[in-house]
Amino acid sequence: MNATSLAEKPYLELRKQIIYGDIMPGELLSENNLSKEFEMSRTPIRNALLFLENDGFVTILKNRGTLVKEISYKELFEIVELNNCIMNYAVELLQKGAINLDIAQIKLHLDRQLQAEVNDEYAVYLKHSNLFARTIVENTRNQIMLQTFDSWRDKSFRAGMIGWKLRPNDKHYSANVLNSKLYEALSTEQYDKIKAILEENHYRIRERFIRMGNI
Template sequence: MDGTPLTSPLRKTVQHRTISAAVAAELRRRILDGEVPAGSQLRQDALATEFAVSRIPVREALMQLEAEGLVKIHPHRGAVVPELSLAEIEELFELRLLLEPRLLAASAPQLSDDDYARLDRILEEYSDELRARHVSRWGELNRAFHLLLYSRAEKPRTAGIVANLLQDCDRHTRLQLSLTGGMERAEAEHAELVHLCRAGRIDDACELLRAHIENVGRALRRFLEER
């Protein structure tokens, strides 16, 4: 080795990946926060100008968001934030009902004292953000709570699918909860889930989880039908 720095093409590749990750993170936040509503078109040239970058990292960012289900790239329209149909909502919650109780049943007996301490901190932060009406934090904390509950299941593929499902319906669920006052019920049910798991009442916790998912799905479907 002669100490020669990275070749220009490799350096550019690293830079593009770093920039594209930052662009993807900001666009992801805007979509999940509702700043970019469903049906919006994301134009590469406009985004490149806004972020003061070339179109390459923007294109890479949009491809990443498409893989996450947050945008759909059409041949002639470019990237569009998709609207979930009622049929898609049904499927998402059917899958959640199928997978999440199984993950909880496998994970809950293995949760450690440190896991419960982290769950308690999430619940406390969730309550603080609820009182402050910081809508942007609700989805993030909800996903963190559920995935931590399932983290000891040792079923990484299933957990990955569930993580995607939670993200897919996050925009709509957050909007529905904020407009219909469902956050307080979700807060209470989350606290009871932790209580039941901590007490070793795993079957009761799984039943509550099923009811929790069914309630959110039913409320979301009703909300979308009435919009």
Template sequence: MDKPANIEIYNELKRRIVEIEYKPGQLISEKQLIEEFGVSRTPVREALLKLSQNGLVDMIPRVGTYVTQVDLNEVKYAYEVKRNLEGLAAELAAQRAGEDDIEELYEIIMRFPQYDLVKDYKKCIKDDQKFHQITRKASRNPILIQTLEELNTKTARFLQYIQYVLDDYNWFHESLKEIAEAIKDRNPKAARIAAEKHTQKFLEQMSRNFFR
């Protein structure tokens, strides 16, 4: 079944905001969106309202709709919460993941050696996010998945905004492998510890460079 127009528009606008195609502070024209997507005002308005609820746009009456600024404190808090919840997701994934989920994790791990870590920083970020998205999906817990997706939107947008380049590729690659192997081995405790360590190191790196 096709997704409703407002959901498709929401997903596309969210992608543009997270990937910084729409820059912080940029005005979003409802009229242009209506023309671009070939829809009435209602689905565009519904998509923008959902983006507003998720903190990605500010809708100012009689003024316009603007992409929100990146809030460093909000990103820091998101990482702090993600540390434990990503660990829980990996723990549950080790118990519930299907073979297709595990195969997808290993496909991502295999791609990283092909990347130029400077030129391909966007691909690195997207594949890291995809890895954790698969892990969350494999948890088979819809509340956990939704919560982490909302947190991930904040952190992914931040990494794209600062054009984050991995400063320790070997650790990063081995860290993802450690999570995947624990899930494949059906070892919930090891999966949780590996995922928490992975997120904690990101938080430490961000704290040294950006957070107070």
């Protein structure tokens, strides 16, 4: 087994820990310590860290270690902008009858995200909130668009988890009301209403980022 294959295990495990906030921004990772933790040589560990750097989660510092990157709120806002464009594109296709929607799957993810909030399971809430949107995007059958969606999904998830862990007693952003409104409009094929809901949500998020001074 080559070093690249061996790197998969530490890469996936470290990626998960970073996304779930078990490894927080600003932490410095050591090849030596990780080598001991995963019981393997430094070469696959180094490759795993290179993969994480390519994903945008860490920065490898020469002779110092690997720094877990801070959340980029500018990048998050750009993700919001992109998501709004993708969702509106999907609605246009639905309105033209060019695609069909798996409304039962969308309802499943909505129910699970609503229940997760009741159970105070924030990670589960984030997962199904993302899957709610992903199901809509998936139905466009545009693989490049879906890959783009997936490429930023984990960064959005990470931002939510870190905010929740740093401020567990705060009221955090919830898409439950938004997704409930979207589901109701989708199930009754009120496409102009869906566009209005998306536009209003986009405006609110933009204003929130501006107030926070993040864009």
